[in-house]
Amino acid sequence: MLRECRRVLEPAGRLAVVVVEPASGLDRAALAEAVRLGPSRITTSAPIRDHVEAAGLRVERLEDWTAELRELLLHTLESMRRLERDLRAEEGNDGWDAELSRKERLLEGVEAGVLRRTFLLARHGASSTRA
Amino acid sequence: MDGHATSDDCGYKYRRMSGDAAASIRAEVLGSDVPNGYTTVAQADRIGATLGIRPGRRLLDLGGGRGWPGRRIAERTGCALVLADLPLEVLRAAEPLSAGSVVGRVCADGSVLPFRDASFAAVSHTDVLC
Ligand SMILES: C[S@@+](CC[C@H](N)C(=O)[O-])C[C@H]1O[C@@H](n2cnc3c(N)ncnc32)[C@H](O)[C@@H]1O
Numbered sequence: 001m002l003r004e005c006r007r008v009l010e011p012a013g014r015l016a017v018v019v020v021e022p023a024s025g026l027d028r029a030a031l032a033e034a035v036r037l038g039p040s041r042i043t044t045s046a047p048i049r050d051h052v053e054a055a056g057l058r059v060e061r062l063e064d065w066t067a068e069l070r071e072l073l074l075h076t077l078e079s080m081r082r083l084e085r086d087l088r089a090e091e092g093n094d095g096w097d098a099e100l101s102r103k104e105r106l107l108e109g110v111e112a113g114v115l116r117r118t119f120l121l122a123r124h125g126a127s128s129t130r131a
Numbered sequence: 132m133d134g135h136a137t138s139d140d141c142g143y144k145y146r147r148m149s150g151d152a153a154a155s156i157r158a159e160v161l162g163s164d165v166p167n168g169y170t171t172v173a174q175a176d177r178i179g180a181t182l183g184i185r186p187g188r189r190l191l192d193l194g195g196g197r198g199w200p201g202r203r204i205a206e207r208t209g210c211a212l213v214l215a216d217l218p219l220e221v222l223r224a225a226e227p228l229s230a231g232s233v234v235g236r237v238c239a240d241g242s243v244l245p246f247r248d249a250s251f252a253a254v255s256h257t258d259v260l261c
Contacts, residue, residue, distance in 0.1 A: 001193070001241040005254045008191060008246045016178045018170055018257040041260045061181060069169055072160055079156045090150030099148060117169065121181045 002055035006124060015057060015122045018065065019048050020106070023116045030114050037109030048118055057122035066110055069117040073107040166199040168258025175200035176207065178255060184210045188252035189234075191215060193241050194259030198225040201255055210252070215239045 005015050021043060022034035035042060043051065049059050080087060080100060088096045109115035154164040162172030170178070178200050184190055186209030192201025195214040202225075205212035213235040216222055222236045239245050241259065 001256070001259070004242060004244045005191075005193065005256065007248055008244055008251050009254060010249045010252055013249075013252050013254070014182050014184075015254045015256065016182055018168075018174070018178070019260060020169070020258070039258075039260065043260060065174065068171070068174065072169055072171065075160045076156060079159055083152045083156065086152035087150075090152055091148065095147060119174070119178070 002051055002057070006056050009124045011124050013124050014060075015052070017048060017052065017120045017122070018117065019043070019120075020069070020115055020117050021048055023114055026114060033112065034109060034114040037105040037112070038115050039106075048120055052120060052122050056125075058125040059120060059122045061119075061121040063119040065117040065119050066115070070107065070110045073103055073110065077103055077107065163199070163203070165197045165202060167196040168199070170200055170257045172203065175203040178257070179204035179207055182253040182255070184208050184253045187211060189213060189250065191244075191246070191251045191254045193244075193254055193256045195255070196221055196225070200257055204255065213237060213246075213251070215241065215244065 020039050022031055035044060049062060052059055158164045188210050190201055190204060190210045191213050193215050195201045196216055198214055201212045201214055211234040214225055215237045219238055222238055225236060
């Protein structure tokens with residue numbers, strides 16, 4: 001997907017990626033936790049920046065958006081619980097349970113320090129600068 | 132990268148949390164009911180600012196779902212938005228929401244994009260792998 005992004009970009013074009021990924025420097029057990037708690041298609045083979053660079057893009061900026069994700073999950077869970085009756089009616093009981101536990105697991109992963117949310121800006125070009 | 136989605140499992144995700152109560156939570160927490168990930172309005176604005184896209188230039192929002200963050204960026208910058216995603220039902224849902232700011236909606240898999248080389252000034256890719 002990232003190679004295709006590079007191909008369709010103009011020579012001076014830029015790519016913005018935001019992704020929830022395993023935190024850096026995890027041991028095997030912590031990585032397994034990240035997989036258990038994170039999004040279903042979480043990328044574990046390497047950090048997103050390595051994938052972006054491998055696709056021939058130059059990373060210009062890397063920001064950690066994990067704190068914002070934590071706030072957002074706390075707020076979402078609070079609102080979900082407040083609207084539980086309406087959501088159960090809309091989603092069904094199984095849907096409600098699944099959605100609640102998905103969000104709770106994500107929050108658990110963030111609070112345990114095994115998941116992070118990364119914003120990355122890259123430019124067409126092969127060489128790399130560390131952000 | 133590791134994960135690869137099918138149109139089916141992406142479509143399923145949109146049938147989840149698609150009612151009014153769910154939309155009101157997104158509006159309250161993210162500032163808009165369009166997103167289907169974790170990107171707030173303020174973050175969409177930050178993405179638009181760092182992409183530095185100018186009016187009339189083409190932005191591809193890959194896996195943009197109902198049009199996020201592409202729609203917001205197009206509204207703020209005047210760029211021309213092309214929205215690409217897998218399930219048709221999602222792209223259809225984007226139409227009424229995004230009228231005016233979406234130049235194209237394309238049903239495509241991000242790993243084989245049906246666009247010419249060097250045809251976009253910017254690409255956004257938010258929470259596509261989830
Ligand atoms: C969690 S949603 C995020 C949507 C939007 N970018 C946002 O932030 O609200 C993930 C989106 O990526 C799309 N997607 C996943 N894999 C894709 C692929 N291979 N090609 C195109 N779209 C894909 C899904 O259909 C879905 O709309």
